[in-house]
Amino acid sequence: MKFIHTADLHLGMVMKHVTFASSEAHKERVYEIEAAFYRLLKHVEENAIDYLFITGDLFDHPHVGISKVDAFFKRLANLNADVFIVIGNHDTFLHNKAYNYLNSYKNIHFFSPDNTVVKLEQIDVYGMNTRDYSDATLAQMNQQLNRDKINVLCLHGDVTNPQDDHYLTDVKNLEKTNFDYIAIGHIHKHAFIRPHIAYSGNLEPVDFSETTQRGFIEGELAKPIKATFVPFAKRNFIVKTITLTTKDDQHSLREKLNEVIQPNEQSNDFIRAELTGQINADFKLDQDLFSLIKKDYYYLEFKDKTKLGLNLETLKKNYKDTIISEIIETAEHENNLDDESLWLALRTLIETEGAS
């Protein structure tokens, strides 16, 4: 009795927090997110998975389009697996009567307040959509459980942070029940919050807030449950920090990037390079340079957090016989070069001078 647990596909989503080089690149990524779902269904077939739990936010918003929704469900209906779907907070449009026809697919099971359990030969699958969740129903379900069978509960919402807009209940309330596996959606980072209570996370990450591995949960329905996380995403979002010094220029910047970014990441992943440290005033970290470097990457964006560093020898030459060279020489004399107020004073003087 093999199962797969997935959630938060957000099919149809538009990616807002990634700056793609072109609209084609954006379209490609939207396509990849959908393709990940089809890849998963292929995996379901190839591995003879019996049960597929999709715990909410299968679709991102109501404007996905009927034809697309139809296509996804027809594909699901072709599986030999039984598919259980919870409606999350993003795909509430599935509650609309217009989608009642989806209930006619024999292997696809939805839940509603009137229909909280699907009983199959070996397993009973319980489910509550985000808007239908209540502790009272949970308690009721728990009382009804046939403990001789495997009991699975499907949910979508938060169970660890009461501040979340879609907070369901405290995980302790779930823990008190006798379900063998509780499959949850909503949090995109996969997590076994208990050995038998898990968020599957999403299949593909969507922005730089999602830098951990993405995939699904696969396992064997048994007492106790056997479940493991399977990495599946085609691309990762990766943040790298690169520390620059006043000795760096565009060539050494490239070298530093090459040192920390592996070749496979370079050609495959979403990379954000955060530049920190102090650089020379004549080293211009501008869009022209960034665009040039970006050409070597599938996706690279820069976050420039560098500060202007000061090269004392150059400053003394450039500001000969001024208060600036005087301050530097005094500091050298008094062995005071590490004093932060010195650097602050110099910076202020140079900036004021530059502005005049």
Ligand SMILES: [Mn+2]
């Ligand atoms: Mn959600």
